[in-house]
Amino acid sequence: MGDDLQISEFWAPLRRxxxxxxxxxxxxxxxxxxxxxxxxxxxALARDAVTTPLDVPSLVEGLADAGVPEAYQVTSRAAxxxxxxxxxxxxxxxxxxxxxxxxxxGFDVGIVLADGLSPRAVMDHGPAMVAALLDALPGDLTRxxxxxxxxxxxxxxxxxxxxxxxxxxxVLIGERPGLSVADSLGLxxxxxPRPGRADSERNCISNIHPPEGLGYRQAAAxxxxxxxxxxxxxxxxxxxxxxxxxxxxxx
Amino acid sequence: MTVRTHALxxxxxxxxxxxxxxxKATPKRxxxxxxxxxxxxxxxxxxxxxxxxxxxxxxxxNEEVVPYETDEVTRLIMDSHDPDAFAxxxxxxxxxxxxxxxxxxxxxDSSAILTALAPGLTPEMAAAVSKLMSLxxxxxxxxxxxxxxxxxxxxxLKGTLATRLQPNHxxxxxxxxxxxxxxxxxxxxxxxxxxxxxxxxxxxxxADLLYLIDDVRQRLDIPTQSCVLTHVTTTIGLIEAGVPVxxxxxSIAGTEKANTGFGVTLAILREAxxxxxxxxxxxxxxxxxxxxxxxxxxxxxxxxxxxxxxxVDEQTxxxxxxxxxxxxxxxxxxxxxxxxxPEYLHDGKQIIRxxxxxxxxxxxxxxxxxxxxxxxxHAEADDDDMDALLTLLAAAGTNYVICVPGTDDVMLGYQSLxxxxxxxxxxSLGLRPAPEFEAWxxxxxxxxxxxxxxxxxxxxxxxxxxxxx
Numbered sequence: 001m002g003d004d005l006q007i008s009e010f011w012a013p014l015r016r017x018x019x020x021x022x023x024x025x026x027x028x029x030x031x032x033x034x035x036x037x038x039x040x041x042x043x044a045l046a047r048d049a050v051t052t053p054l055d056v057p058s059l060v061e062g063l064a065d066a067g068v069p070e071a072y073q074v075t076s077r078a079a080x081x082x083x084x085x086x087x088x089x090x091x092x093x094x095x096x097x098x099x100x101x102x103x104x105x106g107f108d109v110g111i112v113l114a115d116g117l118s119p120r121a122v123m124d125h126g127p128a129m130v131a132a133l134l135d136a137l138p139g140d141l142t143r144x145x146x147x148x149x150x151x152x153x154x155x156x157x158x159x160x161x162x163x164x165x166x167x168x169x170x171v172l173i174g175e176r177p178g179l180s181v182a183d184s185l186g187l188x189x190x191x192x193p194r195p196g197r198a199d200s201e202r203n204c205i206s207n208i209h210p211p212e213g214l215g216y217r218q219a220a221a222x223x224x225x226x227x228x229x230x231x232x233x234x235x236x237x238x239x240x241x242x243x244x245x246x247x248x249x250x251x
Numbered sequence: 252m253t254v255r256t257h258a259l260x261x262x263x264x265x266x267x268x269x270x271x272x273x274x275k276a277t278p279k280r281x282x283x284x285x286x287x288x289x290x291x292x293x294x295x296x297x298x299x300x301x302x303x304x305x306x307x308x309x310x311x312x313n314e315e316v317v318p319y320e321t322d323e324v325t326r327l328i329m330d331s332h333d334p335d336a337f338a339x340x341x342x343x344x345x346x347x348x349x350x351x352x353x354x355x356x357x358x359x360d361s362s363a364i365l366t367a368l369a370p371g372l373t374p375e376m377a378a379a380v381s382k383l384m385s386l387x388x389x390x391x392x393x394x395x396x397x398x399x400x401x402x403x404x405x406x407x408l409k410g411t412l413a414t415r416l417q418p419n420h421x422x423x424x425x426x427x428x429x430x431x432x433x434x435x436x437x438x439x440x441x442x443x444x445x446x447x448x449x450x451x452x453x454x455x456x457x458a459d460l461l462y463l464i465d466d467v468r469q470r471l472d473i474p475t476q477s478c479v480l481t482h483v484t485t486t487i488g489l490i491e492a493g494v495p496v497x498x499x500x501x502s503i504a505g506t507e508k509a510n511t512g513f514g515v516t517l518a519i520l521r522e523a524x525x526x527x528x529x530x531x532x533x534x535x536x537x538x539x540x541x542x543x544x545x546x547x548x549x550x551x552x553x554x555x556x557x558x559x560x561x562x563v564d565e566q567t568x569x570x571x572x573x574x575x576x577x578x579x580x581x582x583x584x585x586x587x588x589x590x591x592x593p594e595y596l597h598d599g600k601q602i603i604r605x606x607x608x609x610x611x612x613x614x615x616x617x618x619x620x621x622x623x624x625x626x627x628x629h630a631e632a633d634d635d636d637m638d639a640l641l642t643l644l645a646a647a648g649t650n651y652v653i654c655v656p657g658t659d660d661v662m663l664g665y666q667s668l669x670x671x672x673x674x675x676x677x678x679s680l681g682l683r684p685a686p687e688f689e690a691w692x693x694x695x696x697x698x699x700x701x702x703x704x705x706x707x708x709x710x711x712x713x714x715x716x717x718x719x720x
């Protein structure tokens with residue numbers, strides 16, 4: 001039998017090969033207290049990320065600080081976070097798009113910033129990611145004003161995209177929190193958005209959460225490549241392959 | 252279709268056919284509310300349960316839930332029904348059948364009686380009676396029947412609880428997978444299977460992982476079986492290429508349309524079963540198929556409609572998946588009960604009930620049931636709920652559960668059980684590992700005479716050579 005130091009030295013190099021919670025030891029048949037509390041902590045952060053509603057005024061401030069001045073707001077037919085989780089069908093439908101009337105219509109590209117399953121991801125990474133996208137989009141494309149969507153699933157963007165007459169819709173949305181990452185953003189690109197689009201008609205860039213996950217500029221560059229390819233092909237989704245992505249890039 | 256009615260407290264409730272009756276009699280769950288087939292009040296639910304209790308069991312042989320003409324699962328269920336096995340209960344109503352089961356469960360020969368009955372039951376009968384049962388009923392009855400299967404270990408023997416060691420890795424890294432296998436083996440896990448969900452869907456990646464597990468198994472002479480949970484058609488190709496395949500895996504569901512969504516038919520499953528059996532790699536048995544199922548899988552594929560285009564409740568469809576499985580005498584079937592998400596099972600209460608229903612229906616139908624006791628971070632559930640469900644399932648005689656390092660599956664992004672959980676529940680309830688695996692643990696000086704696993708630290712353990720480079 002080894003002593004504690006030897007055991008910890010045994011597992012250290014193995015832990016570099018996997019994020020799995022290996023070599024936790026045991027007390028009787030149970031997990032040692034520190035490991036149990038570490039699991040409780042990770043789960044608590046994930047739960048709070050799901051259940052805490054998006055703080056829209058703070059987000060708008062954050063966007064303004066990042067140089068994104070104007071944003072419209074829509075919400076889904078899900079009344080609160082609990083109904084949102086239980087009823088994905090309601091999260092895909094807008095409660096009222098009347099407020100978008102003054103935004104105009106007929107744009108090459110538009111961005112919807114949706115809370116999804118992690119409002120925290122939108123707070124942490126939304127403003128910088130939107131700014132990176134606006135920076136990377138080709139200058140000759142007309143841009144719709146930003147729309148913030150609450151209690152929203154990806155497909156709610158199709159309704160917004162149709163109302164704004166978008167050529168291409170980019171939905172940035174909070175991804176389902178895991179134990180190791182509770183603030184990851186996903187980006188979904190849909191060519192000619194309209195209600196009824198299937199998931200197979202979208203392209204996805206996931207795991208946007210620098211510094212560990214994909215960085216803003218890399219995600220924006222990939223989105224712009226996908227945008228160009230989908231405009232050329234006249235459709236998005238499984239037919240569009242991105243050959244330039246390197247998910248391993250950080251920053 | 253025959254309308255059923257039931258009057259309760261001055262209101263007469265009406266149920267349009269068997270599909271509607273089954274759905275409204277189902278204990279409350281989010282998936283049925285999402286599908287729009289749930290009872291709209293607590294009183295309507297109980298009215299449906301009263302009406303269902305009066306329904307003759309024989310109705311299920313004459314009135315379909317999903318149409319025979321358009322669904323091969325229904326054809327399989329109806330065409331393979333054994334009237335002789337059904338005879339002892341053929342005159343009973345669903346309510347009387349519940350009474351009969353609870354009585355049989357107290358007899359010394361309960362296991363033989365229930366084993367003989369299984370081919371006479373349809374999945375819809377099992378689902379129907381489960382809807383009238385309490386959690387305790389859902390423990391007593393499956394606890395009274397032994398459903399065994401075998402390959403290199405014998406699973407399902409009374410007094411045992413096995414585990415699947417699930418060493419998943421986000422990039423299928425061989426060193427990371429090996430480290431997680433070592434962690435599980437040191438805690439005595441893996442007697443049901445060492446089974447990896449691959450991150451990549453490439454056949455080469457699956458082959459690499461199969462060689463990795465097979466090498467571990469042979470080097471340490473471990474009596475267990477390996478599985479890489481890739482699509483069954485990929486596995487058929489790997490068998491043809493000479494890769495060491497023990498168990499073909501496939502996700503299955505309770506309708507033909509949902510199975511089509513998974514890219515499988517009964518014919519493809521038959522092909523995989525025959526191909527794997529032909530390798531004759533089993534030692535104590537030749538059960539080779541591994542299936543996963545879960546309430547809500549048909550609904551999530553928009554493949555949940557039955558007679559008249561009505562949505563069928565998710566629990567009845569889940570039982571029908573066991574009707575598919577039993578045609579192939581699998582080694583393993585587990586429901587992934589909390590994995591599919593809160594839109595199908597909202598919270599700990601719903602997940603716990605569903606896990607017990609699934610174990611009950613599976614064992615009653617003669618399927619060697621296991622359960623992935625698990626939850627996602629957007630469900631109203633936590634590890635206390637999992638501890639509760641594990642303990643209830645172990646009391647209900649489930650064959651095996653799934654374990655990962657420290658409850659955290661870093662590839663699939665959800666929480667299952669830890670290796671520790673299995674050790675603790677075995678000790679609480681006096682359960683042992685599969686006998687062949689327990690003998691190996693004894694040889695490795697990792698089990699005491701009572702069958703309790705004695706966890707080992709890696710220093711000085713022969714297992715540590717798995718990760719030596």
